[in-house]
Amino acid sequence: MTQTILSTRDLSVSYGRAEALHRVSIDLARGSIVTVIGANGAGKSTLLNAIMGLLQSSGDIHFDGADIGELSVEQRVAAGITLVPERRELFTTLSVDDNLRLGAFWTRRDELSARLDTVYANFPRLKERWRQHAGTLSGGERQMLAMGRALMASPTLLMLDEPSLGLAPRIVSETFQIISNLGATGVSILLIEQNARAALDLASYGYVMELGRVPISGPAQVLARDERVVESFLGMAMRSDDDIGNR
Incomplete structure (x- = not known):
C-alpha cells in the first residue's frame, strides 16, 4: 500500500476578508509527482506557501505522519520540505x-x-x-x-512553483526532464504549473484549482481527457498541436 507523505484537510487562507483558499484537501503519495493546475489567481501559490508555513492558515497539514501546522518554516525545512518559489529568490x-x-x-x-x-x-x-x-x-x-x-x-518533499515561468520552450522541456529525473530518485514532488499539458504528462495525479477551491481531481491521464479540463486549460494547446499537424 502506497504511503501518503503529505495531506491537507480543509486548508483555508484569507487575506483580510478575501478568502484565497477554501477548505482545500489534497494528498500526495510518497515518491510521486502530483500537480496542481489552474489559472492565475486561482490560489495555487497560496497553497504552497501555506504548506511551507509562510502564510497563516486554518485546517490540518500532515507531513510524514505528523501534524506540522504549528511548526515554523525552518522546522518544516528540517522535517524535509523545501519550496522553489515562483520568483526563485536567488x-x-x-x-x-x-x-x-x-x-x-x-x-x-x-x-x-x-x-x-x-x-x-x-x-x-x-x-x-x-x-x-x-x-x-x-x-x-x-x-x-x-x-x-x-x-x-x-528534502523528501520538493515543492515547485511555476518552474517553467519565463523560460524558452527548449529550456522548459529540459526543466521538466530534470523534474522527472528527480522524481525517479524517490523525491516526492508537488508541482504548481500553468503549462497544464506538460504538468499532466509528468504527474501521476492532479488537482484543478479554481478560485481557491479544488472542484476536480484525479489521475493525471484521466484529467488530461476530462472535457472540463480540456476546455478550460488544454483546449488552446490541443488546437495548436492540431494546427501544426495540419501544416
Missing part, C-alpha cells in the same frame, strides 16, 4: 556555489561536500558556472540553481 550578487551552500544551513559540515557533489551531478551546467554570480545566469540556469539550492536540504 542571491544575485553571490556565486552559484554560495547560493547552493545557503540551501544547506541545516546540514552538518561533514555532509556538505557530498550534498554539493550530488547537486552538481544533477545540474552539470551549475558545476561549470560554480564561481559565477547568480545574477549573470540565464533564466534556465537560474531555475536550475533555485532547484539545486532546495535540494541541498535533502
